[in-house]
Amino acid sequence: MNRVFRSISTYVALLVGVAGVLLVLYAWNLPPFHTSVETTNNAYVRGQVTTLSPQITGIVTEVPVKDYQRVKEGDLLVKLDDRIYRQKLDQAKATLESQKAALGNSEQDRRSAEASIRSYEAQVTSAKAALESASSNWERIEPLAKKGVMTSGEAISAESKFRQAEAAVKQAEAALDVAKQKLQSTIVGRRSLEAAVASAEAAVHLAEIDLQNTRITAPRDGTLGEVGAHVGQYATAGSQLVSIVPDAVWVVANFKETQLPHMKPGQRVTFTVDALADTSLSGTIERFSPAAGSEFSVIKSDNATGNFTKIAQRIPVRIGIDADQPLAERLVPGMSVEVSVDTAQSARQTTLASNAAARTM
Numbered sequence: 001m002n003r004v005f006r007s008i009s010t011y012v013a014l015l016v017g018v019a020g021v022l023l024v025l026y027a028w029n030l031p032p033f034h035t036s037v038e039t040t041n042n043a044y045v046r047g048q049v050t051t052l053s054p055q056i057t058g059i060v061t062e063v064p065v066k067d068y069q070r071v072k073e074g075d076l077l078v079k080l081d082d083r084i085y086r087q088k089l090d091q092a093k094a095t096l097e098s099q100k101a102a103l104g105n106s107e108q109d110r111r112s113a114e115a116s117i118r119s120y121e122a123q124v125t126s127a128k129a130a131l132e133s134a135s136s137n138w139e140r141i142e143p144l145a146k147k148g149v150m151t152s153g154e155a156i157s158a159e160s161k162f163r164q165a166e167a168a169v170k171q172a173e174a175a176l177d178v179a180k181q182k183l184q185s186t187i188v189g190r191r192s193l194e195a196a197v198a199s200a201e202a203a204v205h206l207a208e209i210d211l212q213n214t215r216i217t218a219p220r221d222g223t224l225g226e227v228g229a230h231v232g233q234y235a236t237a238g239s240q241l242v243s244i245v246p247d248a249v250w251v252v253a254n255f256k257e258t259q260l261p262h263m264k265p266g267q268r269v270t271f272t273v274d275a276l277a278d279t280s281l282s283g284t285i286e287r288f289s290p291a292a293g294s295e296f297s298v299i300k301s302d303n304a305t306g307n308f309t310k311i312a313q314r315i316p317v318r319i320g321i322d323a324d325q326p327l328a329e330r331l332v333p334g335m336s337v338e339v340s341v342d343t344a345q346s347a348r349q350t351t352l353a354s355n356a357a358a359r360t361m
Contacts, residue, residue: 036344038263042314043253043271047333049225051243054080055213060233060241067226071218071244078229078241082214089207096200103193110190120176128169222246223332249331250321251283253339254293254314262343263288269319271339276330278338282322285341289316 058080065077225243235241251271255263267285272278292313294301319339321328 036262037340037342038255038259039338039340040253040255040259041336041338042255043251043337043339045249045273045331045333045335045337046252047245047249049243049245049333050219050222051240052077052216052219053238053240054078054216054235055237056080056085056210057234057236058082058084058214060229060231060235063227063229063231065224065227065242067224069224071222071224073218073220075218076215077218077224077227077244078216078235080214080216080235082211085207085211085214089204089211092200092203092207096197096204099193099197099200103190103197106190106193116182117176117180120172124169124172124176126172216241218244220244220246245333249333250286251319251337251339253317253319253337255317256312257292257315258312260288260315260317263317263341267341267343267345269339269341271319271337273327273331274336274338276327279327281325281327283319284322286318286320288318 060078061081062076062079064079065071065075071077222244225245227242229235229241251269253269253271263285265285265287269283269285270280271283272280292315294313321331
């Protein structure tokens, strides 16, 4: 009888031992319990949380939105006091008009200088004609005066007129040169005035931008976070007033590097969300991170030390969420999820999933 009990005890102990070994193998996902399904709970919903800040300083005069409110692109979120910026815009416009008037006067000066040049060119032509007549008369009288045929008074008068005609030509040519230099000076001055007009126009545009920046609007459709702006608050450039979360979200799952050999883009993914009572949702692997998460850390670990323990690194994997899932609308950045990927799915399934994901992106 005792021998029978001892045999039963031996069998029970043996069964317990085998069960314990099988339990350890199952817990560590070792053969014969190795599976093609890779899972991780190191995964979160991600999205682009945009923090809005003013580019200028001013007193907050209007905050027409509230915390967690849905907004559309272009909706007014915060308005700053714009009186100073309106006056600056009016001032810039007045300066622009003044520079345009100066440029207009320069145009009149240019036309006047061109008219003066034409007048002096006519005077040069007239002086040269008078010189030609006086020169011909002097060439006729000079030989006669030397022979005594002409009186000395007539000869002196003819020579004097010839010399005066020469001086008149030089004077007219000098006046023409002065007129040309004046035109050139007007042209150079006009370039300076054109630059002043362009600068004044740029000042107007800058003033318009500053005035527009007194209105902080939603850059896209989404949901607001906590609104930190209050009426009467003095907002400085760069201060955080409100955050907006767009509707587009995705999942980033941080798998161990030992889980990645059979993963590739296009594979189907299922995941559960803690906040949705572990309801199952689906998605598709879109792409893999170009480096392990440790490479993006601010303080990187230095493994070149005497004591080293190998630790499996984690590689972030971006997962697109399938559309037309009712609960997908409730996903917000930061939610914890648990992801499962069946790496044994067929190549045809992967291709179909990849094409469907490409159509929805």
